[in-house]
Amino acid sequence: MAAEAFLCYTVEKFMHRGGKTGNSMKILFLGDVIGEAGCRVLQKALPDLKRKYKADVCIVNGENSAEGNGITPDSADMLFSAGADVITTGNHVLRRREVYDLLDRQTGVIRPANYHHSAPGVGVYMVDLLRWQLCVINIQGQTYMEPCDNPFDKMDATKSFISYLNP
Numbered sequence: 001m002a003a004e005a006f007l008c009y010t011v012e013k014f015m016h017r018g019g020k021t022g023n024s025m026k027i028l029f030l031g032d033v034i035g036e037a038g039c040r041v042l043q044k045a046l047p048d049l050k051r052k053y054k055a056d057v058c059i060v061n062g063e064n065s066a067e068g069n070g071i072t073p074d075s076a077d078m079l080f081s082a083g084a085d086v087i088t089t090g091n092h093v094l095r096r097r098e099v100y101d102l103l104d105r106q107t108g109v110i111r112p113a114n115y116h117h118s119a120p121g122v123g124v125y126m127v128d129l130l131r132w133q134l135c136v137i138n139i140q141g142q143t144y145m146e147p148c149d150n151p152f153d154k155m156d157a158t159k160s161f162i163s164y165l166n167p
Contacts, residue, residue, distance in 0.1 A: 025132055026054055031061025031088070039065055039078035046083045057127055057134055062109070063089035070095035073102050076109050086110065086125050088138045091145055094119065112140035114154035124158060135162055 028050060033042055042060070050058060062084070065075035069092045076099070079087050087109045093099070094111070102109055103121025113123020127134040137158055139151045 025056045028055035028058045034064045043082040057085045059086045060084040062087040063092045086136045110138045112138050114149040
C-alpha cells in the first residue's frame with residue numbers, strides 16, 4: 001500500500017470459549033480507507049497483509065470509503081470482499097442515507113456507540129471466530145466533533161452490559 005496506516009496488535013493470554021486460556025490473537029486494524037481508489041488498493045493488499053501479520057481478525061475503518069466521504073453499501077461490500085471482518089466508522093457515517101439500512105441490519109458495519117440511541121445501527125459487534133469471540137466497540141471522541149455522549153461513560157456502560165451478557 002502506498003501509505004500503510006495500520007496496526008497489528010497481539011492480544012496475549014485471552015480467554016478461549018469455555019474459559020481456557022489461549023496463546024494469542026492477532027488483530028489487524030486498518031484505516032482510514034478513502035474512496036473507491038482506497039477500496040481497490042485494500043482489495044489488492046489486504047490478503048497479503050493478513051498473511052504477513054498472521055492476522056486472526058481484520059478491522060477496517062471505512063467511514064470515508066465512499067467517494068467524497070461517508071460509507072455506502074457498495075463501499076462496505078468492497079471492504080468485506082477485501083477481507084474485513086468488521087468495519088468501524090466515525091463522524092461521517094450518517095452522511096449517506098443509503099447506509100442506514102445496512103447499519104440497522106447489524107452486519108458488521110458499526111457506528112460510534114456513543115451516538116444517540118435513535119441513530120441507525122449499533123456501536124458494538126461480536127466477531128465469532130469459532131475458537132474465540134471478539135467484541136469490537138466503536139467509540140468517538142468529542143473534541144471538534146458534533147455532540148455525542150461522553151466516550152468514557154459510554155465505554156464503561158457498554159463493557160458492563162457485555163460482561164452481564166457474557167459472564
